[in-house]
Each structure stands twice: as C-alpha cells, then as structure tokens.
Amino acid sequence: MLMEVRGVSLRFGGVVALDDVSFDIAKGEIRAIIGPNGAGKSSMLNVINGFYRPQQGDIWYRGQKRESGKPHKIAGEGIARTFQNIALFEGMSALDNIMCGRLTLVRSGFWKQLLWWGPAEREEFEHRERVEHIIDFLEIQAIRKTPVGQLPYGLQKRVELGRALASEPTLLLLDEPMAGMNNEEKEDMCRFVLDVNEELGTTIVLIEHDMGVVMDIADRVVVMDHGQLIADGIPAEIMHNQDVIDAYLGVAH
C-alpha cells in the first residue's frame, strides 16, 4: 500500500466534513473518489496532501505515519495535485508554468541563483530538459510560449497536469480533471491520465463526476456521501451498489 487513510475525521466548527473515513491507495493504481456535491471529496484530497489537518485519524504514507502536515514538505515527498478551478499563472507561458512545478526539486540556493553562471545554469538546463519531455508527452509543443490565459480551457487543464507532473510525483491527485470539457477534450484527458499511470508508473487519485470516465479508467472507486464512506470497490461492484444508487438519486435520510 502506498497510502492508508485510517479513521480520518475533519470538522470545521460544527460542520463535519469527513466522518471516520478509512481506505487505502495501492501503488500504481488509479483510485477514483466519487460522490454528490458536498460529500467531502475535495476535503479528502486536501487531507491527503496535508493542506487540512484532520482532528482524528492518521495518514500513513509509504509505511510511515505522517507527523506534520506542511504542504511544501508533502510536495517534497512526491505528492502533487491539480485543482478543480484551474490555478495557473495566467500571464506566464505554458513553459514557465510547468517549470514552476520543478520548484521543490531546485537544489541551488539563493546566492548560486543570483550568480546564475555555473551550477545554477547547469541545473536549469536539466530542469528544462525534464519539462520538455513533459511537453512532448502531453503534446503541447505548439503552445509552449503562449501565455496560459489565452489558451482554451482544455489546454489549460493539460498545462496544469504538466505542472503537477513536473515535480515527478509518486502520487498524483487530480481534482475533477475533466469538469467542463467537451467529449473530445475528455477523451484526450483520459488518454493522458492512463498514459501517466502506465508509462510513468504514477499512482493517481482522481475526483470525477463523469461516471463513464470513472468506470472506464479507475481500478478502484471510493464513494462518499455526507462526509462518510459509503462504498469501496472495483467499478463493476460500485455500479450495482444500492447505497451508491440511493446517494446519487437522493433518497430521504
């Protein structure tokens, strides 16, 4: 197991966002988290990447219990994410945005960077080369120098995925990567998610509303509703689970 979530509860004042949630993430799988709006999916993602600290429960990552929850430290441990609402630097080019993803991997310190020649220069070349491989991988060569604010939505999403990949994550968290896309963009994005998973061996956790997408690409699915985990299994089981159907159709509680 790459990660285990054990009995996590998260409260904002009186609001219970997560209520005793436990599940695990196996190395190399695509794990989907689904559920109606307000079910606690994004909160779960924020707990996994350390942005929120749960009041109860533990996160075990690579066999170790996580102690502190500083996001930059967790990013350094190989966890990267994309956001539900695109969070790119709009005035910067696609290339520069993706280069930002290398930030946690930069070794040269302030003075070396200031001097630029020598180690810092060599290091930047290395980073640029890795970034160019990602650009090639995501087939966005043509927009390399375009400011991302000018790009259509589907391409912005792809740049954001590129930035997450730039940090060479072991675990990649995708918050609704296909939301608001048309069918063709969705198909492309699915292709990329599968390619990332299979060719780079990255473990992926994704939140997604499009059931077709989830059933097609996820290995296992966690279903949440009102902060609770209501089902956990392979897509075929989840599809026929009565609790899941009720949660989506809105049965009175």
Next chain:
Amino acid sequence: MVRTDKPIDSASSVPDLQLEADEQTIPHLLARNARIHSERIAYREKEFGIWQSWSWNDVAEEVEALALGLINLGLEEGDHVAIAGRNRPHLYWAFVAVQSAGGIPVPIYQDAVGDEIAYVLRHCEASYLIAGDQEQVDKVLEQLGDRSTLKQLIYLDPRGMRRYDPGRLHAFKDIQEAGREGRHQLAGELAKRRGKVNGNTACVMLYTSGTTGFPKGVVLTHHNIITASRASCEFDSLTHRESVLAYLPMAWVGDFIFSIGQGYWAGFCVNCPESAETMMTDLREIGPTYFFAPPRIFEAMLTSVMIRMEDAGRFKRRMFDYFMDHARKFGVALLTRHQVTIWNRLKYMVGEFLVYGPLRNILGLSRIRVGYTAGEAIGPDIFDFYRSLGINLKQLYGQTEASVFITQQPDGQVDAETVGVPSPGVEVRIDDSGEVLYRSEGAFLEYYRNPDATSSTKGADGWVSTGDAGYFDERTGHLKIIDRAKDVGKTASGALFAPKYVENKLKFHADILEVVLFGNKREYCTAIVNIDLEAVSNWAERNGITYGSYQELAGHPGVCTRIRGFIEKTNAELASDPALGGCQIRKFLVLHKELDADDGELTRTRKVRRRIVEDKYHDLVSALYASHESITTTTEVTYEDGRKGSISATIPIHDVKILPATQGAGAKAA
C-alpha cells in the same frame, strides 16, 4: 494561341543525361554524401524544444543499421514496405534503408482513412509497415486484422504501444540495434543486395489519389528520380548550402523529390518540424532558403496576415496599406530588375525597412532564394503579393508520373498565369485535342499492376499524357494550363466553360475557401461555395454577429451578401474577357459543411473531386437549375475516427446579376 505538334524543348540545352557510376541510386548518393559532405548537417528535427541534428556520416550509419535490422527481420528483395507518419528524419532514413536492403518503399498519407490505407496495402501486398506512432499502427491493424500480407510492423514513437502484441510489433530503435549487433553476419548480405540495386530498380512507389477512381501506384525508378533531381537542382543552382523545411505529406511526390531526391543530389539540409501545429513557428526559426508550398499554404498565410492587420492599430494599418500599395506597383518590377525611378526605389527601401522585411520575417520567408508553388493554379493577386515583397516565388507544373518536373519558370521570367518553359531534359507538346504531353527521363516506369492504365497514359514512344488542357502563350512562349482536359467543356449556348479558371478567381477572396462551378452542357453557370471559417468568423466577430456552428455561419444572410458581392465582381471581370464571358455565375449557394477529404470530396492533396461533389450534392445542383428559393438536404459526414453521422440543413439559393459579355462568347476552345 499556339497549338503545335512540334515538341518544344527546354530553353537551355538538353543536359548530359549520363550519371556517374557512384550516382546511380539513392543509396549510392548517400555513400557519396557521407564521403564528400561527411560532417555537414543532413537532417534536423525539433524535439524537446531544441533542433537536434544529424550529419551525413550519422545518417549513413543510421540507415545502414536499419537496413541490416530489416534484413535480420526477414525482409526480402522486392518486398514492399509501407511507410506512414509525419515528416521525421527517421522515416526519411527508412526509405533509403528499405532501398538498400532491396525493398521498395511505399509511403502512405498519414491522414488517410482506414479503407484508403487498406486498399493501398492490399494492392501492393506490403509485407512490412514502418509507422510513426500508435495512431498509424492502430489504423492499419483495425483495417487489416490478421488477414493481411503484413508480416511485421515497426513503430517509431513507443508512446502507447505497451499493450500490443510484441511478436509482430517492433520498436524502430530495437530493429536498428539488432542490425548493429548482427553487422558481422549481415553486412555481406547487405552489400550484395545494395550491389544489385541499379538505376532501373524501383526507387519508390507513390499512390496518386487522382481526382477520380481508385488510386494508382506510380513506380518511379532511381534513374527517374535522380535525373529529375539533378536537372532541377541545376536549373535553380541549388547547392548543399540550401535549407528546406519538410512539412508536406511524405506520400506526395513533391516531398519525395525535395526532401530525398534533391536533398541527396545537392546534399542540403532537410529540417523536420516539431509537430504539424508548430509548422509556422518552425518555419520562422529555420528560415529556409528553398521553399515549396501548394497555393493553399500561401493563401492561408496571406489570410492570416490580413486578419491580423485588420486587428492592428490604425497607424500600423495605414502604413501597411500604403506600402503594400507601393509594393504592388513596383515590387515585381524591382524583383525582375526592370526600370524603376530613383524616387520609387527609395520609397520601396523605406517600405522594406518598415513593412516588407518585418513581414517576410514573420512569415519565415526572410532567407528564401527560390520558392515554388505548384499543384494548383495560384490566384494572380496572391502570387504578386509575395513577389512584390521581394520573394522569388515561381511556379512549376508537374505531376507524380513525371517525377514532378514538366515545366518551370526561370528566374526573371515569371508570370502568374503561366507555368513556365519545359524543365531541362523534358520535351512538351500539345496534341490536337489541346492536351499537354511530355517526354522525359523522369517519366515513370509504370502503374503497378495496371498495364491498361499504363499503356493508355504512356505511349510506346515515351510520350505521357497529362490529362491537362493547355497551350503555349504566344507572347512569352510559356505553357499555360487552362484546366483538366476532361473538365473543360461548353455551356448549352456553346460558350467555353473552364470551371477551374473561374473558381481560382473566386478563391482569391479570403472569405471563400472552395468553389465548385457547374455549367457544362447547361444553360447557365452556377456555383457551390465553401466559406473560409477563419476569415468569415473573424469578420463576424468584428461585426457583432453571433453564430453557434459552421452551418449557422454559412447560412447567415450577411455572409451570403458578402459572397454575392465577390461573385458579382468576378462576373464583371469575366464579362470583359473575350473567351470566358459565358462562365458568369447566375446562381449560387453556400454549402452547410466544409468539403473534406475524409468524405471523399477532396483528394488528400486537397483538390476538389468535381464529379464526386456533383454526384453527392445532385439535389443541390438540380435546385440551382430550378426556380426554388431554398432547398432542404441531408448529408452524410465522416468523422476523423471513421464514424459516420449526418447533418441536414435548409440552404437558400441566391441569384446574381449577369453582365452582357463585351464580345460574343466566342468558342475559343482548347
């Protein structure tokens, strides 16, 4: 007009057609180039944001490794090897490796749909496929399944190939590696096979899409390719210092001649773009000295310039208009070294500094020494636009069967309306029916497995029919092509009907992408028009017109009014032409979908297939000859992945004013 049965030879003397022993075949030329050009750059490709390069020595090694690998894989002499993918150095090497190992390369259009590919693969019984990426492999496997003659598939880009059967699929790199490892055992066999390849061996087989019927496999020998390349290199004094951008389909004869034939003869550098979408950026970075593009590319470049100028500030726009006007008056004269007053020269120099130079730079045409356009007639205004900027753009006339070159324009003798004088070593004549015939060393060997078509095209005396109607212009002695011989006809009243001539006039307007003219044996002429989405949507945006789809935009009354304006202008021009007054358009409609190669309406080189369009839209055409005001129709469309769908629309029919012709519509027929 001159009609002559006496062949007209090329302007220059007929060159010596003997080739040196070490220049007989493409593999010979590779060995020669590795010897004399050794460390000069032969190929560049932009990958990972950087231009990667290979010297002639590197290329010789890569090609040899691949050839050895192919022999190791079981390639036999005479095997056909299909090559499909975008322009990449590796695929160009594959051509030469296959030739060295005794095989015959057969390039396939990378955007061809499944059944077109299946037809070609079955027809030539290809036993190997070298594909650029997963997309190409998928397309072939889907079509052929296990029933094909294909023994092995080789792919270049490993992306997405992990789930395929490794028994039949191999990575390009692995094949080369196996070749390198087995060099000891295999080198003798390769040398033996390479020794057997001579000038009369098939060099390449190219399928011509043709505007009608099934594609035909044109077999060109090494002798064809090399003599044609040598003559054309000498014609324009091309040397190893040239630099070209290889971006046109590899299955097209033009690309084969420019990127392999001339490239190997002259030893110049071939640059491959990073991807199809980055072509314009890559063009600017490379700045080729020798450039070839079909009129469509030049049109698209001009359209994008015009659109950007319309969005520019008022000062820039006025400066652009002012100096472009000046260039139109004097630019061509300056290029051809005609007399221009000092004052106008100075003004042109200022324009050069402010407009022409920067514009050429933006277009990536700053270093062009020789530029060619061919494939279709180019609008005179488009042609003069580039020439007035000081770009030495010329026209040539050719076809696959001729290894491209039939006629070309010498420097300084350029005209938008003609296609030049016979290329060195080519004889051209016009037969009684007005059809153009030629005889040359470059003329093809045969159509593969189609002796009937071969004998009806290429006579026993070596004269090849082009299927084009044309004549030699009296004033300049240059060949002028009117149209496809079978398309030229007469209207019911006996006036000359030359559809392409009229269509080309209309297509110069940026808003019009394609036009198909009807009128042969009919009472009057009508047209089906395709709007240019980029140009028209830009116009719509500036005028606050909203639309939801291509179809809606095409049916917008404002768009139709604009198109009618263009047609009226063209009618006025035609009315003043003594021969073509009868071609004026009386009715037209704007088509609700773009003509598309996937629907069979265009060839893969994007020429309109007139008969297919007429057939497919017969209801629209008959409505144009009835008194309807609109017509409702349903059309089948094919999506890029091969799925089919249909769209229906109600299309209004518009009337256009016709002017009386200045002279009687005299039958100056071809």
